[in-house]
Amino acid sequence: QLLESGGGLVQPGGSLRLSCAASGFTFSNYAMSWVRQAPGKGLECVSAVSGSGGSRYYADSLKGRFTISRDNSKNTVSLQMNSLRADDTAIYYCAKRARITVTGNWYFDLWGRGTLVTVSS
């Protein structure tokens, strides 16, 4: 299973770090992602990282504000979010990909319950 934490209320321009703890599978064998859903809206994959952590990917719209990382010794994946804006308000889901690489592996076979990030003054 996947369990997210770290969400909350943050002011515009602020920072927040989300974490996801994984269990029940060999964590380092799978790429991981963060997918967000704004209130009443659809899904958007914002970042992905390969099983080794050596390859990282970001949505084009983020413009370098977010950084994904993983610690295979602790079975965790994190998302550091900086310069937050109101349109970053969303539920952020941790999602597991089906193979160790991101490329050629374009679906999510396990999702966490999500953590809510609210950016507001």
Add this chain to the structure above:
Amino acid sequence: QSALTQPASVSGSPGQSITISCTGTSSDVGGYNSVSWYQQHPGKAPKLMIYEVTNRPSGVSNRFSGSKSGNTASLTISGLQAEDEADYYCSSYTSISTLEVFGTGTKVTVL
């Protein structure tokens, strides 16, 4: 990269079959066999229903099936049941963006 186009809503009576479409371009749906479908009940996390156009994960009912023709992928739910009432999203690899693109989402209502 624009979202893939899905109908806003689809409805059907119990026992009927419904089909949800997901329209993209040759840069995404039409060009690759990387379409997946997710079911999301209110307040819950999405659940993978179909991957790589036609494949069903273990544990997913065989009432769910996927297909593709040209730039449009489809999810068919046969023998519609009350528990199928949910939002459904398609997703596809795209050669235009770094990460996959999702559809606009379809609300399925069981009458």
